[in-house]
Structure formats: C-alpha cells, structure tokens
Amino acid sequence: MARPARENGRVNAPRPRDRVKIPRQHPAEAHPEGRRSTFDEVSGGLDERTALVEASRCLECRDPVCTRGCPVGVDVRGFIRHVVRGELAAAAERIREANALPAVCGRVCPQESQCEAECTLGRRFAPVAIGLLERYVADWEAAHRPVWERPFARTRGPRVAVVGSGPAGITCAAELARKGYAVTVFEALHALGGVLRYGIPEFRLPKHVLDRELRLLDALGVERRTNFLVGRTATLDELMGEWGFQAVFLATGAGTPLFLGIPGETLAGVLSANEFLTRVNLMAAHRFPEHDTPVVAPRAVAVIGGGNTALDAVRTARRLGAERALLVYRRSRAEMPARAEEVRHAEEEGVEFLFLTSPVRVLGDAEGMVAGLECQEMTLGDPDRSGRRQPIPVPGSGRVIEVQAVIEAIGQKPNPIVQATTPGLLTGRHGVVAVDAEQATSRPRVFAGGDLSRGGATVILAMRDGRRAAAAIDRALSAAAAAE
Amino acid sequence: MFPIRDAVPLGTGLTRFRVQAPLVARAWRPGQFVIVRLCEGGERIPLTVVEAFGDGSVTLIVQAVGKTTRHLCSLAAGEAILDVLGPLGHPTPIERYGRVACVAGGVGAAELLPIARALAGADNSLHTIVGARRADLLILERELAGCSATLTVATEDGSRGRRGLVTGPLHDLLGTAEGLDAVYAVGPLPMMRAVAEATRPLGVRTYVSLNPIMLDGTGMCGGCRVTVAGHLRFACVDGPEFDAHEVDFEELMRRNRAYTAQERHADERWRAGGAPGA
Numbered sequence: 113m114a115r116p117a118r119e120n121g122r123v124n125a126p127r128p129r130d131r132v133k134i135p136r137q138h139p140a141e142a143h144p145e146g147r148r149s150t151f152d153e154v155s156g157g158l159d160e161r162t163a164l165v166e167a168s169r170c171l172e173c174r175d176p177v178c179t180r181g182c183p184v185g186v187d188v189r190g191f192i193r194h195v196v197r198g199e200l201a202a203a204a205e206r207i208r209e210a211n212a213l214p215a216v217c218g219r220v221c222p223q224e225s226q227c228e229a230e231c232t233l234g235r236r237f238a239p240v241a242i243g244l245l246e247r248y249v250a251d252w253e254a255a256h257r258p259v260w261e262r263p264f265a266r267t268r269g270p271r272v273a274v275v276g277s278g279p280a281g282i283t284c285a286a287e288l289a290r291k292g293y294a295v296t297v298f299e300a301l302h303a304l305g306g307v308l309r310y311g312i313p314e315f316r317l318p319k320h321v322l323d324r325e326l327r328l329l330d331a332l333g334v335e336r337r338t339n340f341l342v343g344r345t346a347t348l349d350e351l352m353g354e355w356g357f358q359a360v361f362l363a364t365g366a367g368t369p370l371f372l373g374i375p376g377e378t379l380a381g382v383l384s385a386n387e388f389l390t391r392v393n394l395m396a397a398h399r400f401p402e403h404d405t406p407v408v409a410p411r412a413v414a415v416i417g418g419g420n421t422a423l424d425a426v427r428t429a430r431r432l433g434a435e436r437a438l439l440v441y442r443r444s445r446a447e448m449p450a451r452a453e454e455v456r457h458a459e460e461e462g463v464e465f466l467f468l469t470s471p472v473r474v475l476g477d478a479e480g481m482v483a484g485l486e487c488q489e490m491t492l493g494d495p496d497r498s499g500r501r502q503p504i505p506v507p508g509s510g511r512v513i514e515v516q517a518v519i520e521a522i523g524q525k526p527n528p529i530v531q532a533t534t535p536g537l538l539t540g541r542h543g544v545v546a547v548d549a550e551q552a553t554s555r556p557r558v559f560a561g562g563d564l565s566r567g568g569a570t571v572i573l574a575m576r577d578g579r580r581a582a583a584a585i586d587r588a589l590s591a592a593a594a595a596e
Numbered sequence: 597m598f599p600i601r602d603a604v605p606l607g608t609g610l611t612r613f614r615v616q617a618p619l620v621a622r623a624w625r626p627g628q629f630v631i632v633r634l635c636e637g638g639e640r641i642p643l644t645v646v647e648a649f650g651d652g653s654v655t656l657i658v659q660a661v662g663k664t665t666r667h668l669c670s671l672a673a674g675e676a677i678l679d680v681l682g683p684l685g686h687p688t689p690i691e692r693y694g695r696v697a698c699v700a701g702g703v704g705a706a707e708l709l710p711i712a713r714a715l716a717g718a719d720n721s722l723h724t725i726v727g728a729r730r731a732d733l734l735i736l737e738r739e740l741a742g743c744s745a746t747l748t749v750a751t752e753d754g755s756r757g758r759r760g761l762v763t764g765p766l767h768d769l770l771g772t773a774e775g776l777d778a779v780y781a782v783g784p785l786p787m788m789r790a791v792a793e794a795t796r797p798l799g800v801r802t803y804v805s806l807n808p809i810m811l812d813g814t815g816m817c818g819g820c821r822v823t824v825a826g827h828l829r830f831a832c833v834d835g836p837e838f839d840a841h842e843v844d845f846e847e848l849m850r851r852n853r854a855y856t857a858q859e860r861h862a863d864e865r866w867r868a869g870g871a872p873g874a
Binding site: 300301302310338339340341344345346367368369371373377378379380381383384386387390391395396400401402403404405406408479480481527528529 | 619620623628633637638639640663664678679680681682683684811812814815816817818819821822823828830833844847850851853854855858859861862865
C-alpha cells in the first residue's frame, strides 16, 4: 500500500496514479452490541495515521469541484493539502474561513451528497473522506490550539440581534462579531444550540463538542440571552426600538412538529420525534430519575419517517431499552433522505426497517395507552414534485404491529410566534418566512435564514444562510453609516 | 438566575412566591404563564403568573404535588430559580360581557385571579365561586372577593361554605333571572369538564385554561396538544385558554396520565431525601 513518506518534516506525497490505489480510511466505531446501552459517540473519527493516509488520497485537482459541492464553500483541497504537510493549525484556519462549526459539520453533514459527491476520485474509486478529515482537523484544533483561547478584537460596532441559536444563528453571530458588530443571541430554551442541542443525539454529536464550538461566541464577545422568546418576552419591534438593535437576523428554525392526522394520534404514548428527542437530548431523560424529566421506554416502538430525525429517534429508542425498534417508512430504502452512515449504524444496532409501509391508525388499550399501529403496504408509482416516487396504498394489505409507543418524525414547520407578533413580515406556506437572495425579509433591516425560511433543511444550508445574512447585514449597516 | 424575594405559605401545601423576573413582569398580561426549571438536571414545568409588579417581580403560587413543585416549595427568600421563560401563551381576551361567573377549583384560584381582576376592570359584574376539597386548601378568597360582586365558597367536605362541588352554586347563578353572559373556569380537569357540561345546554360562553404536559412551552414538542372542535391545538402557543364546549376533556385526562408512574417514582424518591436535581 502506498503511503506518504515523511522526511525532514516534509511530506513526499505519492504520485496521482499511486494515490488512487490507497483505500479509503475508516474510523474506529463503537461495537454495535455495546452501543445499545450507551449514548457515547459511535464514530471515533480518524487518528493521526489514518488521517494522514486519507489526506494523501486527495488528487489536488486543478479545478477543486469538491468546494463547489460545499454549501459554505470550504476550501477542501487547501485544507487537505495542509493536513498532508502536517500543518494542522493552518488546515483549521483554512476551514474556519468558511465554517464556524467544523467539528459539527464534520459529524453531521451529508457529505455523500455534497463535497464527497463531487470528488473526482469518487468517479472510479471511493471519494476522499472529506467529512472525516474535517472532523479530525477540528478535533485536533480543539485539543491543541483552541480557537476560543485566541485573542479577538472586541469592537463596539452597531448592535445586531440574532434570534435563535441553531446553526444559522451561531454562524451569523460569529461572522458579524468578527466584523466588529456587537451581537446578542436570543434563545428561548435554557441552553444555546437549537437543533444541535435538542435534536441531534449525543451518539452523533456529543454535547461537549457543541459546547466547545459555542465558546467561540464567548471569545468573540457575543452576548448570550437564554430564556428569551422573541415575540413574547419582547417583540421584534421592541428589539429594534427601545432595545436599540440596528438589524435583526431571524433564525428560529422549524421546530413545530407535524402530525399525520390519523385516528388514535392523541393517545398517550404517541409523541413527536421533537418531543422524544428533546426529552433525551436537552433534558437528559435517559438519566431519569437522576435527572427529573421522564421519557417513554416501551418494549416495542414504531418510529414513522425516513429522515435523519426518524433515525435519531429510533436509535435513541433502542438505547432506552426497546427490544423492537421499528422504522416505518412509506417509500423504499432508495428514497430515504437520511445520511447513509446513519442508516448503516441503525441496521448494525438492530433497528428493523419496514419499507413501503404507511400507518393508518394507532390502536389504544382500555387505559388510553398505545397498544398497536395499524399499517398498510405501499407500492411506488411515478415520481412526484420532489422527484421521489410517489407511494400508493396496496388494497387489502392492512396489518397491526404491536407497539407501546409511536413516534412521528414526518417533518416540522416554523414555530409561529415571531411571524404572528411581527407586523409586515411576509410568510408563505406553513409560516415559512419569505426572503430574497440576500436573506432579506419584507421588513427593512430584518433578515431570516435556516429552516425558518426553508421549512426544513440541513445544518450546512442553515449555516450558508447565516453567512449570507451576515454579509448582507454588514452591507446594509455600512451603507447606512456611510449615508449619515 | 431569578432570585426569590419572598416565599409565604398559603394554606396547606401551597406557597406564594415573589420572583424577580423583570422582562416577564414587563410583558406579562393576565392568562399568560411561565416555564421554570429549578436547577441543573431539573425538569421544565409551566406555572401561571398571578401578578406582575413595576419593581420587576412576579407572583407565582405553587401547590406541592410532585417532585419539582415540592422542591420549589422548599425554597426560601434569598434562594433563586435557575430558569424562568415567559410570558408564554396568549393573554386572555378581555371583553365586556356583562354578568360573568369566575369558577375556581383548588390552586386554579391562583390562575383565575388575574383574569377576574381584568374582567372586573372591564366593567363586568363578577360572580365568583371558589371551591376546594377542604377549607385549608382554599386560597385567595379575600383577593377574589375584592374584585367580585358576589363570592361563594364551596368545599367538598363542608368544612367551609357550601358543602359540595362548585357546580352547585354555578347552577344557582345560571338559574337566576339575569342568567350569565360568560363563564371562566380554572381548576382540575374533571371540574372544568363539569362546568362545561353545566353551561352547554344554555349556550353560555365558557372558557377554560388548560395545563397539559409541556416541555418547551414554545410550540416545539407537541406534548401539550389537545383536540379542540376536532382540530389539533397546542395549548402552549394556541392557548392556554379554549372554548370549554369544544375541548375533548376525556382525551386530555388520558394524556395527562402518560407519565404518572414516573412522576410518582420521582416524588417518592424526593420525599425519601433525594438531593435537588439528583
């Protein structure tokens, strides 16, 4: 196997025709049996040796198509070249130019449909493991050269309010603070992070990694205001009036869960994936009674949906002790929007997949608790507007699955409070806030992004919105200052 | 941190707190509530705000019924609550109805008081009924009398006022020549359902304030969903007040029992001397 040779601190990277012979490196992963009773992170990431080998697979294409596949435009070729040379601090610097949350993105981005989908190597061989390398660099940086311990200039520029502290809000706040604005982040919950806090489980994104990334905001002098629900604690107009904020970035996410609308849905034991995951991720219900918040712990559970949220929920249920953890999805495996790695991990952990299966009715016992889920089989017809083949019910295919809990992960819509309390803020279907290409809303100096303006997307697209909004806010406030 | 300025016992197992929460105090309107978390590891629970003051404090009245409320009621002036989020939910729409009955059951009197005061302030004639299981569980009688044209007390054991449920005096009011133009009821679910059934045949507008299982209080979990007029509603953002004649009380009672076993376990552990948040 060809390996990079290191001499006198310099690396002689293998020639391209040798590089393609190097197999893609894989991280150490916790054993599936052991994973069922722990919330520890599954992937151990690459180590120094495997990271160097993996980085040396990069063909250093003249046209780095990988960067085009990255929604925030990370200079992938550039940072990997630094890794090959052993310049990890420079590699981290290079990633941070475009990405304020590298340790998060390295773990949760759907790389297989973004940067790695574009990778030239991937046309004939396995693509470079860009996500794993990003995570390796970010974790090295945190251990050796923490970004939050570096001095940042604290300027007192115009005040900007960032509403919501998920990936869009964090990115926008960090970008604006770097540009010298005085930024305050408003968060309704008691801890920052948004969906990274309440939605994504510990086994995929450890909370200490999130906390570490959030310390960048402290280092940049960003003010945190938790327990503050904009629209109720103070309205957006009050923030822009008496509170003195010159501009606002709205990034309150899509936190309101959708429900199927099938009979039996209000039985005790039917819950949204949002509620189930929030109980565990934010409130540590898996540590009940040491922590006060309880959570259902059924012997058998059906999770409805095929996205990352559904997989997070079903894998969490397995870890809470469910003997049968079923994922009920109305399309087939090929149409699942979830990350490939999560599907594989779920299978390893013993999750049962019921494809082409759609719930019809939740059945209850005499006490009003869930006793079963009636389903019907589906077949796939022609592609719908999303390009995925439309499921069609198969007549007479009904059957009942015995479960004690049903968790719905069929999607979310934006939380309505900011829209309902802000006059003149235009919204579309499901209360999604309307924005232009610069993330500007119908209200002057009010910008929006992330799931609030998308209705439900990924962490990295939310971060792109946050970045764009920060640039637009900077332009708007610079122009206003110049005009004075 | 939200400092407790004052903690005064109020009847058996009930405590009245003055908590410093300036932003909540400023924005609060009758009918709205807060979510509190006492400490790290603690759960988030909804509590109605009874009063708000210009000095930035709010009044919370808490009945010790489970682990978290027992812990809260053990706190004294000078201690603090870790998190207070609010005000949440829609304020009560205050209209001039005319003759209004305000019906409270148990600690529901605390939730009803600000609504009653606001209704009285809008020129309604208030006929208030306060009920409890026993005399020592009656609260805010004097305060409610202060804004009411008449006040009737009912206890289930007859230890004070009329013996029986609040629906007795309510039927009397409904049967008078003037009748009633609106009814507000806050209390345990069976009591609110009984009030709804009493007014339904007469078509008297009746409102109830619901207190279902809640986690975030901002519309994100759906734990508080209730069926109202056949539609799914979130009590935290669509409520907490709803038309009593449209609420599916049976379903709500079932849903509120979802965690009974765990709640009992946590409570027993606390009473056996468990440390706060542990």
